[in-house]
Amino acid sequence: MKIRIKFSKQGNMRFIGHLDVMRYFQKVMRRADVNIRYSEGFSPHQIMSFAAPLGVGLTGSGEYLDIEVLSTDSSAEMLRRMNATMAEGIHIVSYKKLPDDAVNAMSLVAACDYTVRLREGYAEKLGTTNADFMNGLVSYIANGNLEIVKKTKKGERLVDLKPLIFDSAVTEDGEGIFLKLSSGSANNIKPELVLEAYCNSMGKEFPAFGFAINREEVYADNGSEQAHDFVTLESFGEDIE
Amino acid sequence: MRKLALSDEVLLSVSQPARYIGGEINMVVKDPSKVDVRFAMCFPDVYDIGMSHLGIQILYDMFNRREDTYCERVYSPWTDLDKIMREEQIPLFALESQDPVKDFDFLGITLQYEMSYTNILQVLDLSQIPLHAADRTWEHPIVIGGGPCSYNPEPIAEFFDMFYIGEGEVVYAQLIETYKESKKRGDSREQFLKAAAQIKGIYVPSLYDVEYNEDGTLKSFKPNCPEAPETVEKVLVMDFANEVYPEKPLVPFIKVTQDRVVLEIMRGCIRGCRFCQAGQIYKPLREKNVEYLKELAYKMLKSTGHEEISLSSLSSSDYTDIEEMVTYLVDEFHGKGVNVSLPSLRIDAFSLDVMSKVQDVKKSSLTFAPEGGTQRMRDVINKGLTEEDILNGAAEAFRGGWNRVKLYFMLGQPTETVEDCEGIALLSEKITEVFFDEVPKEKRQGKVQVVASTSFFVPKPFTPFQWAQMCTKEEFLEKARIVNRKMKEMKNHKCLKYNWHEADVTVLEGVLARGDRKVAAVIEDAYKNGALYDSWSESFKNDVWMQAFENCGVDIDFYTTRERSLDELFPWDFIDVGVTKEFLKREWNNAMNAKVTPNCRMQCSGCGAKNFGGGVCFEN
Ligand code: SF4
Numbered sequence: 001m002k003i004r005i006k007f008s009k010q011g012n013m014r015f016i017g018h019l020d021v022m023r024y025f026q027k028v029m030r031r032a033d034v035n036i037r038y039s040e041g042f043s044p045h046q047i048m049s050f051a052a053p054l055g056v057g058l059t060g061s062g063e064y065l066d067i068e069v070l071s072t073d074s075s076a077e078m079l080r081r082m083n084a085t086m087a088e089g090i091h092i093v094s095y096k097k098l099p100d101d102a103v104n105a106m107s108l109v110a111a112c113d114y115t116v117r118l119r120e121g122y123a124e125k126l127g128t129t130n131a132d133f134m135n136g137l138v139s140y141i142a143n144g145n146l147e148i149v150k151k152t153k154k155g156e157r158l159v160d161l162k163p164l165i166f167d168s169a170v171t172e173d174g175e176g177i178f179l180k181l182s183s184g185s186a187n188n189i190k191p192e193l194v195l196e197a198y199c200n201s202m203g204k205e206f207p208a209f210g211f212a213i214n215r216e217e218v219y220a221d222n223g224s225e226q227a228h229d230f231v232t233l234e235s236f237g238e239d240i241e
Numbered sequence: 242m243r244k245l246a247l248s249d250e251v252l253l254s255v256s257q258p259a260r261y262i263g264g265e266i267n268m269v270v271k272d273p274s275k276v277d278v279r280f281a282m283c284f285p286d287v288y289d290i291g292m293s294h295l296g297i298q299i300l301y302d303m304f305n306r307r308e309d310t311y312c313e314r315v316y317s318p319w320t321d322l323d324k325i326m327r328e329e330q331i332p333l334f335a336l337e338s339q340d341p342v343k344d345f346d347f348l349g350i351t352l353q354y355e356m357s358y359t360n361i362l363q364v365l366d367l368s369q370i371p372l373h374a375a376d377r378t379w380e381h382p383i384v385i386g387g388g389p390c391s392y393n394p395e396p397i398a399e400f401f402d403m404f405y406i407g408e409g410e411v412v413y414a415q416l417i418e419t420y421k422e423s424k425k426r427g428d429s430r431e432q433f434l435k436a437a438a439q440i441k442g443i444y445v446p447s448l449y450d451v452e453y454n455e456d457g458t459l460k461s462f463k464p465n466c467p468e469a470p471e472t473v474e475k476v477l478v479m480d481f482a483n484e485v486y487p488e489k490p491l492v493p494f495i496k497v498t499q500d501r502v503v504l505e506i507m508r509g510c511i512r513g514c515r516f517c518q519a520g521q522i523y524k525p526l527r528e529k530n531v532e533y534l535k536e537l538a539y540k541m542l543k544s545t546g547h548e549e550i551s552l553s554s555l556s557s558s559d560y561t562d563i564e565e566m567v568t569y570l571v572d573e574f575h576g577k578g579v580n581v582s583l584p585s586l587r588i589d590a591f592s593l594d595v596m597s598k599v600q601d602v603k604k605s606s607l608t609f610a611p612e613g614g615t616q617r618m619r620d621v622i623n624k625g626l627t628e629e630d631i632l633n634g635a636a637e638a639f640r641g642g643w644n645r646v647k648l649y650f651m652l653g654q655p656t657e658t659v660e661d662c663e664g665i666a667l668l669s670e671k672i673t674e675v676f677f678d679e680v681p682k683e684k685r686q687g688k689v690q691v692v693a694s695t696s697f698f699v700p701k702p703f704t705p706f707q708w709a710q711m712c713t714k715e716e717f718l719e720k721a722r723i724v725n726r727k728m729k730e731m732k733n734h735k736c737l738k739y740n741w742h743e744a745d746v747t748v749l750e751g752v753l754a755r756g757d758r759k760v761a762a763v764i765e766d767a768y769k770n771g772a773l774y775d776s777w778s779e780s781f782k783n784d785v786w787m788q789a790f791e792n793c794g795v796d797i798d799f800y801t802t803r804e805r806s807l808d809e810l811f812p813w814d815f816i817d818v819g820v821t822k823e824f825l826k827r828e829w830n831n832a833m834n835a836k837v838t839p840n841c842r843m844q845c846s847g848c849g850a851k852n853f854g855g856g857v858c859f860e861n
Binding site for chain 1: 250264546
């Protein structure tokens, strides 16, 4: 049986890298007595895969992993058991059963939502205010030139970020920005890329540690290249009663 | 959210920030303002190494069971963070509360290997605690050392307020009570140290005066106040069978060296190899109750979620219930998502059978530690492993499908000749011959491979070889060349591989192991000139150390190659480890005559450890 787990990774857990998060969850499965399926062979490993790695330094509210189990209790019970053995900062949000023919989370990923804020002191360093910076960023995304040189394994390549930014808006309090960015294997855009392009357009050096970035949600695209229809990865599953 | 001592800028610019944030599964959380005693427990090496250490997990658990004490962890910051902390004057902090170490009541430092000594100074320095005990006041923590190297604490004595000689489970409770009383009475720091010196197992170096002879050897070592005892007695756990053990060990986020549940099955050893310090200082052998261990295995796997479990001891085959224990682990856990990592066992039908169950025979190898290349050499070091044992074990394993063998030897032990060195190559060759004899051509899967590794011998205190003259660097390397040359001469040399190490670190280890108080200046000088992480070959700076010896006018040969007379007073003689100097002398003489001493279960040799009143000495 396939299960999709949604979790948040907040606070100090932002310093735990992706490989260690994977190891962490392998141990969670044992501590919480999840009847996870193991691969065959001499050194069996758990059937587990993650939707999209989150960089060190970033937090996430809607992170995903898929597992296969041999049996399970109700979603509520599994949430209780897993959350009873969590490190501070990691929390299981949902535990849902997927249809048997479900595609794994990783290959579904098409877009991610982010909220970005300037860390304390950085607005001054950049000679601006939080609100001005964010408003400027929104109009830059709307009107500016977003062609950047992206370094890949095969060398450098010119990329226009504009069609890969699906949405942007200043947050309600006026101090941050919300971004919906293309993600997944084909056109993966990290928020830092947009921020760096913006800083460069103002002739400012991009402050590597200047931003607090939270990934809010991860989406699949049920629509097409022309007419996107983004749905959360969570929506593919159903609660187990 | 728990506060962190380091900013995001710092944490994101160093490698492995998870080393510094704490918050691991099973971390103990207490309100520091609600305890009487704050104890910072330090392993002076990087987190990845320190977190793998069993002793700290045991003490962490033990201290934190007390309501009046909060024990937290400290490790050496890696070199990248070390640099930042110095530049920005960030005080070293404990992982749990992230509070500065300098505000703690105690800083306990475990002394596992001599090459960590400069890291001790780093920890003190970064904590902003004066390096010398003499310069500390009540404003600073009491700095206490423990662990194997505290059996000769003299080279680092002046950096410590006290040492704990023995197993940590025994008198820490008493020490904490004494501390609390002293504080309540408003004692001076010195008064407290004197009170502590009266606890069995506690050594307070400042309460002892040392005099030297003209030739530099020790003339006298005497207490300078009535509170300090003439000899400091080792303390050890005598009700070991059911001694409490951490059921919820910490689970690091990053992959550390020991990423598994470790069950300690016994302490001490019956074997008495003459080079081995652990074999003497943990005498007598004591075993854990097997039913208790089984219960612990379950609880610990459950509380950690680890995917691997292993057993820890000096010589696991000597554990009475080893077959029962190993069979239990394999039956209960193997194939259920938990790997059973086998301890190194004597190669026989039983061990080959369990190995074939839990390992891929084609990929795994057999391990033997003959330590000496010829039977004569093995008799000198009292290693009760014969050529016959090895060849028979190998034959049986080859028939079972194995074709890789690892051999461990030590070079530079007393009386070693060219023939003994060459014996390493000859023994390796014989093993390959066994393969060709035992395994018919059509059944051979892959080639036989024998890998021999040698380390260089360092004489250690409280061993029969404490009187031994150590080799020079050149002598060590010449011995390695002899082995290497002989290996190449062998008919099956294509099946043989030989590894050896650099000798610089060994020489230094030799000085620190049998050093006296005069060596402290060298350690400090080396540290101040950039020596750090000396046990890491990539950061070991031999030239800095050599310069330090010169700057301080300390002669390396005096500590390493010098011939010591049997009646010389050693810097560590004030410690009573149970094993008597008389016994060690007897064993030294036996070694010189290549005479074997039976193990404790065959016959008691009257080493002195019986006085502790338990363990193997009372088995029969
Ligand atoms: S007293 Fe005898 S049995 Fe006990 S540890 Fe010493 S040699 Fe072994």
